[in-house]
Amino acid sequence: MTAVPRPQAALLDRDGTIIVDHHYLNDPANVELLPGVAEAIGRLAAAGIPSIVCTNQSGVARGTITLAQHHAVRLRLDALLAAEGVALLDTFACPHHPDVTGPCGCRKPALGLYERAASLHGLDLARCLYAGDRYRDVAAATAFRGRGLFVESRVSVAEDRARAVAEGMSAVPSLLHGVQALLLTLAA
Numbered sequence: 036m037t038a039v040p041r042p043q044a045a046l047l048d049r050d051g052t053i054i055v056d057h058h059y060l061n062d063p064a065n066v067e068l069l070p071g072v073a074e075a076i077g078r079l080a081a082a083g084i085p086s087i088v089c090t091n092q093s094g095v096a097r098g099t100i101t102l103a104q105h106h107a108v109r110l111r112l113d114a115l116l117a118a119e120g121v122a123l124l125d126t127f128a129c130p131h132h133p134d135v136t137g138p139c140g141c142r143k144p145a146l147g148l149y150e151r152a153a154s155l156h157g158l159d160l161a162r163c164l165y166a167g168d169r170y171r172d173v174a175a176a177t178a179f180r181g182r183g184l185f186v187e188s189r190v191s192v193a194e195d196r197a198r199a200v201a202e203g204m205s206a207v208p209s210l211l212h213g214v215q216a217l218l219l220t221l222a223a
């Protein structure tokens with residue numbers, strides 16, 4: 036097995052990757068961590084890799100999620116992770132939708148959320164890990180020549196998975212599976 040450099044950060048999709056994908060989640064009571072996610076984030080942290088969420092939240096543009104609800108969901112997620120002894124370094128969200136607010140530079144697969152994360156946290160985006168359950172969540176791995184992890188969820192689609200795999204990414208049944216495999220490959 037070839038040893039690879041340690042990623043500077045794990046840039047994680049939220050819905051379907053770390054929490055259950057409830058369409059247009061606007062109630063903090065419905066935030067549910069997916070199995071193994073807290074352990075995955077903890078293992079990354081132990082390896083010196085902080086986790087940052089980058090999430091499309093077009094429900095804000097559509098009016099199905101208020102900014103206050105979006106914030107409450109974020110706080111609930113932070114609390115659930117804290118109860119497991121882990122934390123996110125930061126969260127970046129795109130509140131836009133092209134049909135409502137016009138084109139933006141941050142709705143994934145656009146790269147604006149990652150660029151914001153990189154400038155705030157001093158990241159080299161070529162040395163980051165990108166994980167998500169749709170192709171648009173891992174497209175940045177190809178754009179920046181980083182590492183991509185396609186995490187299969189109930190809303191993942193086969194063509195997204197196939198495209199990610201064709202571009203050299205791993206497809207895994209959970210974030211924890213992907214993180215365990217990644218950590219085995221890291222240079223000592």
Ligand SMILES: [Mg+2]
Nearest residue numbers: 048050051168
């Ligand atoms: Mg997702």
Ligand SMILES: [Zn+2]
Nearest residue numbers: 129139141142
């Ligand atoms: Zn946006």
